[in-house]
Amino acid sequence: MPTIGPDRLEIQFIEVALAARGRKIGTQVVQMLAERHPDRRLFAYSQDGDRFWARLGWERFDHPEGDWRSLFIQPTRVVLASQS
Incomplete structure (x- = not known):
């Protein structure tokens, strides 16, 4: 597992109602969190959400003992210099 540093933020729980799933609501919430905390x-x-986090492009890490929830870490951000 890579070091994610002291400036990390854990998403402890996110759930979208069954009737609203598939509309990118969860994706938008995570994107807004990332924008709010650049x-x-x-x-x-993850608890039963591995496919969701993987679709976001987050990297998965499994505990070596295998009987734990999967950890997903946001990819490092690429900051592009603004062109003047």
Whole structure:
């Protein structure tokens, strides 16, 4: 597992109602969190949401003992210099 540093932010729980799933609501919420906290690296322990986090492009890490929730870490952000 990579070091994610002291400026990290854990998403402890996110759930979208069954009737609203598939509309990118969860994706939008996570994107808004990332935009709101650009100086923080987000991570989440998944409970039955591995496909969701993987679709976001987050990296998965499994505990070596295998009987734990998967950890997903937001990819490092690429900051592009503005062109003047």
